[in-house]
Amino acid sequence: xxxxxxxxxxxxxxxxxxxxxxxxxxxxxxxxxxxxxxxxxxxxxxxxxxxxxxxxxxxxxxxxxxxxxxxxxxxxxxxxxxxxxxxxxxxxxxxxxxxxxxxxxxxxxxx
Numbered sequence: 377x378x379x380x381x382x383x384x385x386x387x388x389x390x391x392x393x394x395x396x397x398x399x400x401x402x403x404x405x406x407x408x409x410x411x412x413x414x415x416x417x418x419x420x421x422x423x424x425x426x427x428x429x430x431x432x433x434x435x436x437x438x439x440x441x442x443x444x445x446x447x448x449x450x451x452x453x454x455x456x457x458x459x460x461x462x463x464x465x466x467x468x469x470x471x472x473x474x475x476x477x478x479x480x481x482x483x484x485x486x487x
Contacts, residue, residue, distance in 0.1 A: 416433050416434055416435065417433070417434040417439075462484075463476050
């Protein structure tokens with residue numbers, strides 16, 4: 377990976393290679409990309425490949441993926457991925473924070 381990343385105003389040269397910045401090859405100058413500022417929904421960030429039709433990453437301000445028991449959804453923000461907190465999952469399903477706190481006080485499990 378890129379040991380000394382630099383954030384620049386413009387992206388460097390674009391190439392037709394699909395593995396830029398991913399492999400450990402020594403193609404200097406080809407390890408550039410675009411850093412997205414807005415947060416985006418990502419489906420199961422811990423799997424490199426998923427059996428799914430459609431995109432793995434949504435556009436900014438697009439609705440979140442459907443929450444299921446088996447998936448572990450996340451958010452990509454400034455190049456970093458983080459998993460959703462339980463209260464965020466509740467809010468995405470239309471519940472209020474007060475409803476979440478009431479159930480959490482009753483002994484809800486995070487699992």
